[in-house]
Amino acid sequence: MVLIIFGASGDLCKRKLMPALYFLYKEKRVPSVFAILGTARTSHSDRSFRQMMKEELSRSLHQNQLDEAVLSEFIECLYYQPMNPTREDDYFLLQNRLKEMDRELTNESNYLFYLAVPPTLYETIPKLLKKAGLTGEPGIKRIVVEKPFGYDLNSAQELNEIYTSVFREDEIFRIDHFLGKETVLNILALRFANSIFEPIWNRNYVDYIEITAVEKIGVERRAGFFEQTGTLRDMVQNHLMQLLALIAMEPPRQFNAISFRDEVSKIYRSLKPFKEGSIGEQVVRGQYTTAENVKGYREEESVAPDSRTETFVAMKVFVDNWRWSGIPFFLRTGKRMPTKVTEIIVHFKQAPYHLFECLGTHCPVADSLVIRIQPEEGIVLRFALKVPGSGFEVKMTDMDFSYASLGHLPAMEAYARLIEDCFSGDSTLFSRGDTVEDSWSFFTPVLEYWKNHPEAPLYSYPAGTWGPHEADKMMEDLGFSWSNPCKNLTNTDKYCEL
Ligand SMILES: NC(=O)c1ccc[n+]([C@@H]2O[C@H](COP(=O)([O-])OP(=O)(O)OC[C@H]3O[C@@H](n4cnc5c(N)ncnc54)[C@H](OP(=O)(O)O)[C@@H]3O)[C@@H](O)[C@H]2O)c1
Numbered sequence: 001m002v003l004i005i006f007g008a009s010g011d012l013c014k015r016k017l018m019p020a021l022y023f024l025y026k027e028k029r030v031p032s033v034f035a036i037l038g039t040a041r042t043s044h045s046d047r048s049f050r051q052m053m054k055e056e057l058s059r060s061l062h063q064n065q066l067d068e069a070v071l072s073e074f075i076e077c078l079y080y081q082p083m084n085p086t087r088e089d090d091y092f093l094l095q096n097r098l099k100e101m102d103r104e105l106t107n108e109s110n111y112l113f114y115l116a117v118p119p120t121l122y123e124t125i126p127k128l129l130k131k132a133g134l135t136g137e138p139g140i141k142r143i144v145v146e147k148p149f150g151y152d153l154n155s156a157q158e159l160n161e162i163y164t165s166v167f168r169e170d171e172i173f174r175i176d177h178f179l180g181k182e183t184v185l186n187i188l189a190l191r192f193a194n195s196i197f198e199p200i201w202n203r204n205y206v207d208y209i210e211i212t213a214v215e216k217i218g219v220e221r222r223a224g225f226f227e228q229t230g231t232l233r234d235m236v237q238n239h240l241m242q243l244l245a246l247i248a249m250e251p252p253r254q255f256n257a258i259s260f261r262d263e264v265s266k267i268y269r270s271l272k273p274f275k276e277g278s279i280g281e282q283v284v285r286g287q288y289t290t291a292e293n294v295k296g297y298r299e300e301e302s303v304a305p306d307s308r309t310e311t312f313v314a315m316k317v318f319v320d321n322w323r324w325s326g327i328p329f330f331l332r333t334g335k336r337m338p339t340k341v342t343e344i345i346v347h348f349k350q351a352p353y354h355l356f357e358c359l360g361t362h363c364p365v366a367d368s369l370v371i372r373i374q375p376e377e378g379i380v381l382r383f384a385l386k387v388p389g390s391g392f393e394v395k396m397t398d399m400d401f402s403y404a405s406l407g408h409l410p411a412m413e414a415y416a417r418l419i420e421d422c423f424s425g426d427s428t429l430f431s432r433g434d435t436v437e438d439s440w441s442f443f444t445p446v447l448e449y450w451k452n453h454p455e456a457p458l459y460s461y462p463a464g465t466w467g468p469h470e471a472d473k474m475m476e477d478l479g480f481s482w483s484n485p486c487k488n489l490t491n492t493d494k495y496c497e498l
Pocket residue numbers: 006007008009010011012013015016040041042084085086115116117118119121146147148
């Protein structure tokens with residue numbers, strides 16, 4: 001199989017795809033006939049492309065991952081074809097090059113196209129691949145498309161139409177690397193490989209659920225892209241929705257592309273739609289402002305001084321089904337927060353009656369299960385225990401499992417796992433066309449509301465804080481509060497320095 005990377009001169013290719021491919025190569029998990037053809041407008045020969053990637057990999061790989069002999073072998077699998085992906089004629093250069101490579105490698109026209117280019121090119125490339133006769137039989141043809149897949153419901157539908165007119169649905173791999181993370185996949189193991197959680201995983205025992213994915217950094221070099229996108233499109237519509245689906249879904253009949261994605265789809269379709277009159281109460285958006293030595297969002301390069309792009313979103317959503325009816329799911333994501341953390345907290349209902357005294361500020365509230373996706377991946381079960389000594393005081397305590405302690409096998413980078421699935425044609429962990437549309441369809445009323453009501457509040461929050469007070473108020477109105485990790489976890493110092 002030849003992996004053809006569009007945008008091979010770009011950031012994603014260098015930082016994520018190449019290290020993942022090197023890892024797969026080292027572990028002998030690539031197809032037996034294998035080569036990578038990089039393409040982009042930047043001029044390179046095979047030789048200079050190989051040299052550049054070798055330097056990048058030598059710099060970026062950890063010392064214990066770097067094997068000079070394997071790296072040299074891997075580099076020999078790289079080829080490069082300069083081309084402009086918007087120019088029809090250039091696809092004949094690509095076609096000729098692929099024919100040449102097929103002969104050299106005895107590849108039977110098996111191609112995996114990877115679109116590591118800006119989303120503005122997502123429409124053009126499959127159309128021109130088809131025109132050049134590079135899709136369809138003979139051989140295997142698959143395409144991987146990066147997020148964001150669409151900008152709203154209409155654009156996602158249009159993209160789906162284009163892709164399904166060129167490829168079959170099982171040949172389209174809409175990638176969201178969140179779903180390749182070991183700890184995200186571990187949510188499935190936690191829920192469906194154990195029997196103790198299932199009986200309490202429902203509205204009878206769960207009070208509410210928090211899903212937080214925040215980062216300490218601002219927009220960095222992505223300001224131009226981010227200005228047009230905003231946090232809801234960049235993070236909520238894809239990453240947070242994936243996490244919500246894994247927490248809320250029913251057990252799939254089998255762990256395969258059909259059963260698993262059917263269950264994801266059912267959750268998206270069970271989301272209680274936003275009503276225009278209540279969007280302001282259900283969704284809080286914010287934008288970071290200058291604090292100490294940190295620039296505010298509007299002061300960042302390539303950001304309009306009066307920008308209304310949100311860098312923070314908190315929302316309350318409901319899954320209207322038998323299991324979850326009436327249980328709020330609070331989602332929150334933002335930039336320039338006090339720390340970088342992605343975690344899900346399942347809060348259970350309080351014990352019906354307080355039999356014991358409580359100690360100071362650690363009064364038992366209710367049990368909770370914290371699933372930490374990053375950093376320090378692990379699971380914490382938080383529950384009340386007796387304080388040693390006389391009397392009978394109880395306080396909350398943590399039973400803390402660190403994912404690193406499972407050790408032994410080298411943890412696979414999310415991209416490595418997902419690319420391996422593309423090689424083998426397993427689309428279980430990739431978004432299906434209808435699910436992407438369902439997700440956009442859920443959020444489009446919010447996007448439309450913000451577009452049509454420029455006066456709708458965009459709250460400010462100083463960089464380095466947990467977002468606008470209105471996000472806290474949204475929780476407090478229901479008697480809950482956000483579990484800001486720096487405050488609550490046991491290993492606070494290490495956690496909050498990150
Ligand atoms: N970077 C990440 O960590 C990351 C993470 C998740 C998803 N993604 C997604 O992955 C995709 C690629 O990301 P990236 O950060 O690698 O993007 P990038 O560096 O901005 O672009 C990748 C390459 O695309 C080519 N390109 C850019 N504009 C073009 C144009 N108008 N016409 C033709 N070619 C053009 C450029 O190569 P030439 O100038 O040489 O042609 C560039 O090196 C994006 O859709 C992004 O949303 C990226």
